[in-house]
Amino acid sequence: MRWNFLALIGSVILQFFGAVGRLAMFTGKGLLHCVTPPFYPRILLRQMLQIGYYSLPVIGLTAFFTGAVLALQIYIGGARFNAESLVSSIVVLGITRELGPVIGGLMVAGRVSAAMAAEIGTMRVTEQIDALTTLSTNPVKYLVAPRLIAGATMLPLLVLVADVIGVFGGFVVGTEKLGFNVGIYLQNTIDFLHMDDVISGLVKASIFGFLISLMGCYHGFMSRGGAQGVGRATTNAVVSASIMILTANYIITELFFAQ
Amino acid sequence: MNTAAASNGHPKISLKGVTKHFGPKQVLRGIDLEVQRGQSLVIIGGSGTGKSVMLKCILGLLQPDGGSIHIDGQDVTHLKGRDREEVMARMGMLFQGGALFDSLKVWENVAFGLIQGKGMPREKARDIAMAKLAQVGLSADVGELSPAELSGGMQKRVGLARAIATDPEIIFFDEPTTGLDPIMADVINDLIVKCVKELGATTMSITHDMASARKIADRVAMIYEGRIIWHGMAGDVDHSGNDHVDQFINGRAEGPIRMQVRKL
Numbered sequence: 001m002r003w004n005f006l007a008l009i010g011s012v013i014l015q016f017f018g019a020v021g022r023l024a025m026f027t028g029k030g031l032l033h034c035v036t037p038p039f040y041p042r043i044l045l046r047q048m049l050q051i052g053y054y055s056l057p058v059i060g061l062t063a064f065f066t067g068a069v070l071a072l073q074i075y076i077g078g079a080r081f082n083a084e085s086l087v088s089s090i091v092v093l094g095i096t097r098e099l100g101p102v103i104g105g106l107m108v109a110g111r112v113s114a115a116m117a118a119e120i121g122t123m124r125v126t127e128q129i130d131a132l133t134t135l136s137t138n139p140v141k142y143l144v145a146p147r148l149i150a151g152a153t154m155l156p157l158l159v160l161v162a163d164v165i166g167v168f169g170g171f172v173v174g175t176e177k178l179g180f181n182v183g184i185y186l187q188n189t190i191d192f193l194h195m196d197d198v199i200s201g202l203v204k205a206s207i208f209g210f211l212i213s214l215m216g217c218y219h220g221f222m223s224r225g226g227a228q229g230v231g232r233a234t235t236n237a238v239v240s241a242s243i244m245i246l247t248a249n250y251i252i253t254e255l256f257f258a259q
Numbered sequence: 260m261n262t263a264a265a266s267n268g269h270p271k272i273s274l275k276g277v278t279k280h281f282g283p284k285q286v287l288r289g290i291d292l293e294v295q296r297g298q299s300l301v302i303i304g305g306s307g308t309g310k311s312v313m314l315k316c317i318l319g320l321l322q323p324d325g326g327s328i329h330i331d332g333q334d335v336t337h338l339k340g341r342d343r344e345e346v347m348a349r350m351g352m353l354f355q356g357g358a359l360f361d362s363l364k365v366w367e368n369v370a371f372g373l374i375q376g377k378g379m380p381r382e383k384a385r386d387i388a389m390a391k392l393a394q395v396g397l398s399a400d401v402g403e404l405s406p407a408e409l410s411g412g413m414q415k416r417v418g419l420a421r422a423i424a425t426d427p428e429i430i431f432f433d434e435p436t437t438g439l440d441p442i443m444a445d446v447i448n449d450l451i452v453k454c455v456k457e458l459g460a461t462t463m464s465i466t467h468d469m470a471s472a473r474k475i476a477d478r479v480a481m482i483y484e485g486r487i488i489w490h491g492m493a494g495d496v497d498h499s500g501n502d503h504v505d506q507f508i509n510g511r512a513e514g515p516i517r518m519q520v521r522k523l
Binding site for chain 2: 038040119123126127128130131133134135136137138142
């Protein structure tokens, strides 16, 4: 009985390191194929459209309501004094530094990494990935590299949009519901809007975008066993992308932007 | 160097002692097989005997654990990257389910190997794709459809057109008639024979459909428990003197081959 228990620990550890190794190899291959020709501009463009343009409604709506509720909460929680400058400054800081990239990342993770895992997973189980190889096309170069590039470039743009709409959401609630003066609110927003904050958010967004595509592609590629396998890959892609975004968010903030 | 080797009278495809296992399951236990240039070899055998795995080893989709695989006398067992792609460019493959790319139109599927693999301009590749579609009996307007709009038989034909689009020297067929009605199966068999003859290609097919095997084979080999247990001319398959082959081609449940019916 005791031996079984030890064997169990051993196999769990082996599986863990196996998975880490596979992911590292996959990431390395994906990155290598991003910078070596041939490139597939058509597919890159389609992925950029898929990740960037078609995520705009989702991003816009979530950013608007995030900004709006942030303004409301700050007002309720900290309205004792100086509410006007407090609300507008916290909204602009919170959105650009944290909520824009993180909420944008999580929403895109749900939308995009699931779709990628399902598409690539289906290609895997229907032998389309093998077919690519037999047609002298490297599947990692053809499927993964364009998605990684599209993810890393499109998410910052989406987050920029989210920043603007999020701050606007706060502005609408602040001026319409809480009755702040429009001019003063805008002045405060501009005073507290720092380029560094925006840029740190965009750098994060780029990394999140990369992680989203990576998880979608990785789980799709590794999927086995028909419809059930694809379903599992989709779930795993969303869950792991979300966890990675939140973890990476802390690490990046701690390392680069906490001073 | 490949073409130099090709003229030396080597067999087109040759496997020596190829083994492959997945976890504790030994799938291939030492496959020895040769296919001569221009020949059509059909490999018969039940499900789970290692037919597909062997095919994938030759194609380089799987790495064998042991043994060697030669094509035109060149050792391709452990080729990687560019060298592998070079060898791959001389092969075509018809997958069991067609494996058409559903994000692309039918003609883009057929032209894929030309555009992506050989860097041909799209317009020119399109013309060739349409000609190949006509060769398998599909009209030009089918080329504009997406694969999901096609019936099973049509998908197989598009898969065949894609496999022959780059005029490969070797073509592999993975159960070309599975899932088709008997008439469509015969249509596909005829097309395979016709296309292969026109190309002068060497082919290797795996199937458990004896009607298909009789039609397309020059030679037949039977695989059982990861080994080639019989290999001979297609005409000799009915009097092979091998109990396993007899049982298989006559489709009898009783005989030396025991199907595993209990749960694994």
